[in-house]
Amino acid sequence: MCDHHDTLRSNNKDLQKVENQIDRRHFLKKTSLGLGAIALGSLLGTEKAWASIGNNGNASVNAFTQNRLGLPHHLPKAKRIIYLFQSGGPSQLDLFDYKPKLVDMFGKDLPESVMQGQRLTGMSGSQSTLPIAPSLFNFKQYGESRAWVSELMPHLSEVVDDICFIKSMQTDQINHTPAVTFMQTGHQLPGRPSIGSWLSYGLGSDNENLPTFITLISKNGKGQPLKAGLWGNGFLPTEHQGVQFRSGKDPVLYLNNPDNYDGTDRKKMLDYLDKLNTIQHDAYGDPEIQARMTQYEMAFRMQTSIPEVTDTKDEPEHIFDMYGKDSKDPGTYAANCLMARKLLEKGVKFVQLYHQGWDQHISCPGGVKNKARQTDQATAALLKDLKQRGMLDDTLVIWGGEFGRTVYSQGQLTKTNYGRDHHPKAFTMWMAGAGVKPGFTYGETDDFSYNVTKDPVHVHDFHATLLHLLGIDHERLTFKHQGRRYRLTDVHGHVVKDLLT
Amino acid sequence: MNEAPDFVLFLGRFHPLVVHLPIGFLIFAFLLEILGRRKKFEALKIAIPLALLLGFLSALVACILGYMLSLSGDYDGDMLDSHFWFGVITTALVLIAWLIRTDKINLKTDLKIKANISALTLIVILISITGHYGGNLTHGSDYLTKYLPFNKKEEKQLAKLEKVEDAIVFDYLAQPILDNKCASCHNESKQKGGLSFQDSLSIAKGGKSGATLIAGNAMQSEMIKRVLLDPHHDDFMPPDGKTPLTEDEITILKYWIDNANADFSSKVSSLETSEDVMHIAADMLGIKSASKKGDVSLPDVPKIEASILEDIMNEGFTVRELVFESNLYEVTLPTYNKNMGSNDLKVKLEKLSKLKDNILWLYVENGGLTDDQLKTISNFKNLQKLVINRNPITDEGLASLTKLESLSSLNIYGTEVSKSGLETFSKLKNLKTVYAWDTNITAKDLESFTEEESPEIVIAP
Numbered sequence: 001m002c003d004h005h006d007t008l009r010s011n012n013k014d015l016q017k018v019e020n021q022i023d024r025r026h027f028l029k030k031t032s033l034g035l036g037a038i039a040l041g042s043l044l045g046t047e048k049a050w051a052s053i054g055n056n057g058n059a060s061v062n063a064f065t066q067n068r069l070g071l072p073h074h075l076p077k078a079k080r081i082i083y084l085f086q087s088g089g090p091s092q093l094d095l096f097d098y099k100p101k102l103v104d105m106f107g108k109d110l111p112e113s114v115m116q117g118q119r120l121t122g123m124s125g126s127q128s129t130l131p132i133a134p135s136l137f138n139f140k141q142y143g144e145s146r147a148w149v150s151e152l153m154p155h156l157s158e159v160v161d162d163i164c165f166i167k168s169m170q171t172d173q174i175n176h177t178p179a180v181t182f183m184q185t186g187h188q189l190p191g192r193p194s195i196g197s198w199l200s201y202g203l204g205s206d207n208e209n210l211p212t213f214i215t216l217i218s219k220n221g222k223g224q225p226l227k228a229g230l231w232g233n234g235f236l237p238t239e240h241q242g243v244q245f246r247s248g249k250d251p252v253l254y255l256n257n258p259d260n261y262d263g264t265d266r267k268k269m270l271d272y273l274d275k276l277n278t279i280q281h282d283a284y285g286d287p288e289i290q291a292r293m294t295q296y297e298m299a300f301r302m303q304t305s306i307p308e309v310t311d312t313k314d315e316p317e318h319i320f321d322m323y324g325k326d327s328k329d330p331g332t333y334a335a336n337c338l339m340a341r342k343l344l345e346k347g348v349k350f351v352q353l354y355h356q357g358w359d360q361h362i363s364c365p366g367g368v369k370n371k372a373r374q375t376d377q378a379t380a381a382l383l384k385d386l387k388q389r390g391m392l393d394d395t396l397v398i399w400g401g402e403f404g405r406t407v408y409s410q411g412q413l414t415k416t417n418y419g420r421d422h423h424p425k426a427f428t429m430w431m432a433g434a435g436v437k438p439g440f441t442y443g444e445t446d447d448f449s450y451n452v453t454k455d456p457v458h459v460h461d462f463h464a465t466l467l468h469l470l471g472i473d474h475e476r477l478t479f480k481h482q483g484r485r486y487r488l489t490d491v492h493g494h495v496v497k498d499l500l501t
Numbered sequence: 502m503n504e505a506p507d508f509v510l511f512l513g514r515f516h517p518l519v520v521h522l523p524i525g526f527l528i529f530a531f532l533l534e535i536l537g538r539r540k541k542f543e544a545l546k547i548a549i550p551l552a553l554l555l556g557f558l559s560a561l562v563a564c565i566l567g568y569m570l571s572l573s574g575d576y577d578g579d580m581l582d583s584h585f586w587f588g589v590i591t592t593a594l595v596l597i598a599w600l601i602r603t604d605k606i607n608l609k610t611d612l613k614i615k616a617n618i619s620a621l622t623l624i625v626i627l628i629s630i631t632g633h634y635g636g637n638l639t640h641g642s643d644y645l646t647k648y649l650p651f652n653k654k655e656e657k658q659l660a661k662l663e664k665v666e667d668a669i670v671f672d673y674l675a676q677p678i679l680d681n682k683c684a685s686c687h688n689e690s691k692q693k694g695g696l697s698f699q700d701s702l703s704i705a706k707g708g709k710s711g712a713t714l715i716a717g718n719a720m721q722s723e724m725i726k727r728v729l730l731d732p733h734h735d736d737f738m739p740p741d742g743k744t745p746l747t748e749d750e751i752t753i754l755k756y757w758i759d760n761a762n763a764d765f766s767s768k769v770s771s772l773e774t775s776e777d778v779m780h781i782a783a784d785m786l787g788i789k790s791a792s793k794k795g796d797v798s799l800p801d802v803p804k805i806e807a808s809i810l811e812d813i814m815n816e817g818f819t820v821r822e823l824v825f826e827s828n829l830y831e832v833t834l835p836t837y838n839k840n841m842g843s844n845d846l847k848v849k850l851e852k853l854s855k856l857k858d859n860i861l862w863l864y865v866e867n868g869g870l871t872d873d874q875l876k877t878i879s880n881f882k883n884l885q886k887l888v889i890n891r892n893p894i895t896d897e898g899l900a901s902l903t904k905l906e907s908l909s910s911l912n913i914y915g916t917e918v919s920k921s922g923l924e925t926f927s928k929l930k931n932l933k934t935v936y937a938w939d940t941n942i943t944a945k946d947l948e949s950f951t952e953e954e955s956p957e958i959v960i961a962p
Binding site: 070071072073074075076079206207347387388389390393394471494497498 | 748777799819821822823824825826829831833835861886888890910912914934936938939959960961
């Protein structure tokens, strides 16, 4: 081949072997691709086949002419998602699922007819009684939709007419790690791709200067630990994993150039690095090398894009007031909500926000109250802010934890205090925005908020519905791994059409 | 009739397999005879007696197995009788032909030659007839001719409907599903399990295990129970290898049994019908469902050449196809890309005009878009969503948008639009939501703007 001088050459003996392979590879690639393209061209109509080999210049052109997955399957309603994950399992009984009849049953043992042999955790399973603990908080109906909300969420109650409550969520898991993993990846065991990774893989990026999938964890949460696998890519290519921002002043470290370096030749350096990595990739065929190349490029672009998007200097005071005073303290839930809005505005497809600490085994009233105080105003503000900017039109907001909590008290029940254990069989989540019915409540639970009595929505159904809103048929977004095709919903899930506008 | 032991039925099911052996042998014998008439191939004639003998033996086995299969009672009587007797006659004739051929029956030489040929010809004819009856039994009598060109058989032609409400639930919705997914085994000639879905009478009659449906109670009806079983269950319908019913189809059948009480003449309009069912029905009937305001269907647009798209992207626009291969696009001019391509916005938009009918969603946010440039956009007739917030736009520019009949969502927050812009909104008949926060439109202006058909206007949180 005559264009040796164009490719990187070295005198290293090890690499020379590799270089020879490159020549053969190039030859085969060019000839076979050429023949293949001619054959394809005659089959498909020529434009497409030529377009894909013709130019390598503009990455974004290729990105969509080669829509290899055939997505979206139908017209999407949402183009981005913000998932406000309330980690620990918020008590639906103290927030949204109003059960007035419980007051008369204070302290009575939860009847077996309600429990129906449900397996309990080791934490309350050995209690001699399971005393019913009615919520200490007052509920009222709000908005035109007359949705019930407890006094703990005064701000959220102002925006209930934009919210679609699902009171009949169900999961299979009763403990945190498997339950969060299940909620975020569709499987209880670690190793499957998370929701955001599937979306990044399926729909790609709207802004090449920022990651498609960003995770924010509020610093004022505290509670059961979260692990990177929750925003991991599983078996999908590595560049689809969620990028976690630090909860503090500098969400991404080392973006600044070191002293005495102006950064002007960095692009050149990366281009050379790319060439070296390409050689490695051709030699070993390890897709991780490619992922790393992509990530270096992304990091380079993030040097300019991140300071711009994380800087809240330009936000007017009344916006900070809306999100609450925490919003000026970087890394808090409120500040993260504000940052999430900015990220969404810039075209980030999926922002996964975590707020920990909703795990009220003991002192439930105090705990829930505290958590509500940390999150209520900012959550409502985010909804209002997205709405006034018109972004609620194509943004899906999701609020919810990994499971609910029990109607009976874990530990001692007093007039002013109770604890609540994990409860997978019924809990409340809500969605708002693109494509879901505003001011709507779906599903019902029994008088104990223990069993779902109408319209159950399983985690898999929730996933199927979420993908549907983004224009994806959950049965058709698949990835082959270890000999079989996987989906976010694997072999389950039904789109809950009643939730859709 | 169904008293045959399982083992007999088990053997009987081999009938369709074995039956092809005699067909092969005997047609081969016939071919040998024809070829053997030519000098060159005379030697072949030696093989004819063997072919006939094998044909006879396999035909005999096939007959016995066929009889066993008929004991299952799954097949229609008349057709079965014909098939049975033709089979028997064919077998007997093969025996006779063999006897003549091997001189077990002595005939004069010239008579013998004639007899040989005519016997073989007759055998081929008989085999064809028998086989045809057999095929009808297995696949249904219209299987062969279904796709016969130039002979579209007269189907019960249903008049095309304008509205889903006018559809007779059974004729228009339930029966097509039964025809499509069930009738290949449950018809007049092949009544698996004694059940036929040929017409309302036979459906009402049910099958061997009783009524196939209980009016008003789909979940207890055998028909629905069977299709909802685990697909690996023995009783699951349709059986292995046949296409199962889709969720939508099951929904429709349930709707027919529950809401229409399994009645054969009820119309959709007379029943309580969920939105879901309406949608499925509209799809089945090829009717666009009664459109709500803002529910504009997807337009049919021509394909755009890649070079044009590339050109547009080089101007800094992000272009994404909204539905794969629909040629419908979402176009964004991201703020960070504004300066890409050295042209100013006016030129950019003119280039974008090449794509004008193909754009469904357009985002030009905070991009210095003026009233004048908005007029270019007002020619993008298929726009459903237009996001042009934080631009120096006034009521005048906005007025040019009245041409956008498909527009359902308009975002103009942070523009200079004022009260008189409201008139534009009411002219856009599909407009559902306007985001007009931080404009000159005040809450007071909206008080007077509460017509029935007016869109929701969001001005403040």
